[in-house]
Amino acid sequence: MKILIVEDEPKTGDYLQQGLAESGFVVDLARNGVDGLHLAVTGDHDLLVLDVMLPGLNGWQVLETLRRSGKEIPVLFLTARDQVEDRVRGLELGADDYLVKPFAFSEFLARVRTLLRRGRSGMESTALRAADLELDLLRRRVVRGGQRIDLTAKEFALLELLMRRQGEVLPRSLIASQVWDMNFDSDTNVIEVAMRRLRAKVDDAFEPKLIRTVRGMGYVLEAP
Ligand code: CA
DSSP: OEEEEEOOOHHHHHHHHHHHHHTTOEEEEESSHHHHHHHHHHSOOSEEEEESSOSSSOHHHHHHHHHHTTOOOOEEEEESOOOHHHHHHHHHTTOSEEEESSOOHHHHHHHHHHHHHHTTTTOOOOEEEETTEEEETTTTEEEETTEEEOOOHHHHHHHHHHHHTTTOOEEHHHHHHHHSSOOTTSOTHHHHHHHHHHHHHHTTTSSSOOEEEETTTEEEEOOO
């Protein structure tokens, strides 16, 4: 899952970026509205975290332009001003949620996860399933055949991507950009290593095998 943060306050931006990265997300950070809008329009982010008071374009202008361009990405507004009209304006423009600064990171992370679960369709689901494998997005737990499986943040992110796009062959380049912040030409050994570890935990002791390597193309997760 890839998140774009648009925040001009260096400390806040760095803090949110680091916290989200440690929680297994790939994070882009823009320091002003113009760069933020450009990244939001051209990028493939799953969520936009948008500060209201920004140099260049403010958060409202970014959101308005983004919605007019037809981009359906969920938006979490960060506002320093605890005023009702600010929230109303943000929600009217199509923000999905807002947080008033200052806020605790744990609350921020909870909002982020809720918005990502709801996704682009507006439907909220808290679990992904394939055969007897279940990934609980709310509690960040993975269970297969009734057995709890411990995953690292990256392994969880990798499995979540595979399960969200079940039956689809995911090229290494896509996995690299969505789970790690890497380009296609980067060393893809890191993906193979993580995939091997994930399969050892999720597939080795179970039948049927769910994750397959598609030679020369990438990986797919599907229940046969
Ligand atoms: Ca600001």
